[in-house]
Amino acid sequence: MNLLFLTFGDNIKNHYQANFAILSFLKGKAGISNIYVFTDHPQYYAHYQEHVQAVAVTEAQLQEWKGPYDFFWRVKIKAIEEVMLKHTDTPLVYLDADTFLYGDITMLKDPLARGEALMHVQEGPLSQLKSKTEQKMWSQVKGLRVGETEIGAGHAMWNAGVVAIPAAQNTAAVALALHLCDTMCQRNVTRRLIEQFSLSVALAETYPMQPANAFIGHYWGNKEQWSEEISRFFLESHLKAYSVAQDIERIRHFNFKQFAMIRRIKKTRQRLTKAIDTLFPPKETLFLGGSEESR
Numbered sequence: 001m002n003l004l005f006l007t008f009g010d011n012i013k014n015h016y017q018a019n020f021a022i023l024s025f026l027k028g029k030a031g032i033s034n035i036y037v038f039t040d041h042p043q044y045y046a047h048y049q050e051h052v053q054a055v056a057v058t059e060a061q062l063q064e065w066k067g068p069y070d071f072f073w074r075v076k077i078k079a080i081e082e083v084m085l086k087h088t089d090t091p092l093v094y095l096d097a098d099t100f101l102y103g104d105i106t107m108l109k110d111p112l113a114r115g116e117a118l119m120h121v122q123e124g125p126l127s128q129l130k131s132k133t134e135q136k137m138w139s140q141v142k143g144l145r146v147g148e149t150e151i152g153a154g155h156a157m158w159n160a161g162v163v164a165i166p167a168a169q170n171t172a173a174v175a176l177a178l179h180l181c182d183t184m185c186q187r188n189v190t191r192r193l194i195e196q197f198s199l200s201v202a203l204a205e206t207y208p209m210q211p212a213n214a215f216i217g218h219y220w221g222n223k224e225q226w227s228e229e230i231s232r233f234f235l236e237s238h239l240k241a242y243s244v245a246q247d248i249e250r251i252r253h254f255n256f257k258q259f260a261m262i263r264r265i266k267k268t269r270q271r272l273t274k275a276i277d278t279l280f281p282p283k284e285t286l287f288l289g290g291s292e293e294s295r
Contacts, residue, residue, distance in 0.1 A: 001031060001032060001033065001090060001091040001092065001093055001108075001109060001112060001164075002032070002033050002034045002035070002036065002083055002087055002090055002091070002092050002093070003022075003025060003032060003034070003035045003036065003092075003093050003094075003095060004036045004037075004038070004079060004080065004083050004092060004093065004094045004095070005018050005021065005022070005035075005036070005037045005038070005039075005094075005095055005096075005097060006037075006038050006039070006075065006076060006079055006094075006097075007037060007038075007039045007041065007044075007097055008039065008040050008057070008062070009040070010041075012044070013223075013227050013231075014097050015039075015041060015044040015045075015097075016044075016227075016230055016231060016234055017097040017098050017223075017226075017227065017230060018037065018044075018045075018097035019044070019045065019047070019048070019234065020100060020230045020233065020234075020251075021095055021097060021098075021099050021100050021101075022035060022037075022045075022048055022051070022052060023048075023247055023248065023251050024100040024101040024102070024251055024254075025101050025105070026048075026051055026244075026248050026251075027101075027248050027251055027252050028101060028104070028105035029051070030105070031105065031106075031109050032105075033087070033090055034053060034087070035048075035051060035052045035053065036052075036053050036055060036083055037052055037053070037054045037055065038055045038057050038079050038082075039054060039055070039056065039057060040056065040057055040058075040059075040062075042054035042055070042056045047244065048244060050244070051244070062075060065078035065079070067181075067182060067185070068182070068185075069182065069185035069186060071181070071185050071191060071194065071195075073191075073194065073195035073196075074178075074181050074182075074185075074195060076094065076160070076163075076195050076199075077174065077177050077178050077181060077195055077198065077199065078178070079094070080092060080094050080163065080165070080174055081171075081174045081178070084165070084170050084171065084174060085171070088167070088170065088171065089167050090167055091109075091112040091113075091164065091165060091166050091167050091170075092164070092165050092170065093108065093112075093118075093162070093163070093164040093165075094160075094162070094163040094164075095161070095162055095216075096160075096161040096162075096218065096220070098161070098218060098219050098220055098223060098226070099120075099161050099162060099216055099217060099218045099219075100216070100217050100256065101215065101216055102215065102216070102217050102256040103214060103215025103216070104215060105215075107214065107215040108164060108212065108215065108216070111164075111210050112164055112165075112166050112167075113166075114166075115166045115168050115207060115208070116166065116207055116208045116209070116210050117164060117165055117166060117173070117203040117204075117206070117207035117208070117209055117210070118162060118163075118164035118209070118210045118211065118212040119158035119159060119160060119162055119163055119164070119199070119200065119203065119209065119211070119212065120158070120159040120160070120161040120162040120211065120212050120213055120216065120218050121158065121159050121211045121212070121213040121218075122156050122157075122158050122159075122209070122211060123156070123157045123158065123159060124156060124157065125153060125154055125155065125156050125157075126138045126141070126155055126156065126157045126197065127142065127152075127153040127154075127155075128153075129157060133190060133192055133193065134157070134193070136190050137189060137190050137193060137197070140184075140187070140188075140189045140190065141184065141189055141197075144183070144184075144187070146176070146179050146180050146183050147176065147179060149176065149180070149201065149205050151201065155197075155200070155201050155204065156200060156204065157193065157196065157197055157200055158196070158199070158200040158203075158204075158209070158211075159196070159218065159220075160195065160196040160199050160200070161216075161218040161220060162212040162216050162218065163199055163203070164212065165203065165207075166207060169206050169207070172206060173202050173203055173205075173206040173207070174202070176201075176202040176205060176206065177195075177198045177199050177201075177202035177203075178198075180197075180198040180201055180202060181194055181195055181198040184197075184198065217256060217261055218261060219259070219260075219261045219262075220261075220262075221260075221261060221262030221263060221264065222259060222260050222261060222262055222263040224263075225259045225260075225263065226259055229258075229259065233250075233254075237250075
């Protein structure tokens with residue numbers, strides 16, 4: 001199987017998260033043919049150049065992938081298609097940067113070999129989800145027909161942090177996902193979850209579906225704690241000049257259960273923290289070559 005990551009932009013956290021995710025798969029690399037990273041910063045993946053193909057994506061390529069409705073997350077589906085067309089007989093696993101493999105990789109390989117698709121976790125039928133965005137989206141798409149597919153109450157939303165597609169019928173599944181995505185964009189469906197729902201519907205229409213959360217972590221709801229720990233991991237690696245092989249051994253012993261995947265902080269607390277920072281700024285500041293400022 002092939003792995004695919006997408007990382008764009010100057011925020012280095014996205015890149016060291018992807019490096020950590022890659023490293024977690026290298027500890028169980030048996031059965032992985034290629035690891036692709038499509039990125040506008042390939043230099044951040046040079047350390048793993050023996051294991052990773054960092055593919056530089058230009059702004060023109062990104063613009064083309066966004067499609068006629070200029071929808072950024074359509075890029076995810078197009079990147080999946082790009083790798084799939086190079087390796088039509090090989091299963092493909094797309095992963096968000098904020099994921100990691102903590103279980104046995106055979107739990108991923110075996111369903112794919114049986115012709116089962118995986119996404120990270122099922123969030124429930126779109127028709128039953130409770131957020132305002134999801135309710136609005138359901139009102140916009142119920143009964144929508146795209147080709148032979150009609151969106152109904154049973155179509156579930158799956159989390160797209162993991163998108164694993166078997167080799168059989170892969171091009172048909174991705175073509176349907178693109179068709180769904182473009183149709184929803186054309187009809188001005190609320191955009192935040194379009195690519196996620198497109199992949200959810202397309203894979204469910206094509207394959208039996210399985211969740212991947214029993215062996216792949218996805219810390220989208222607690223990036224702050226995980227980013228701090230991952231930066232500490234790589235800082236130690238840099239200062240001690242560890243090799244890739246040594247980092248692979250270190251991650252074998254990493255405690256993946258030490259932090260939650262989701263950690264919700266009440267908005268009241270966030271507002272109070274912001275207000276306190278505004279009301280009580282630093283008492284004094286001093287810059288090199290400058291003058292001291294005090295209150």
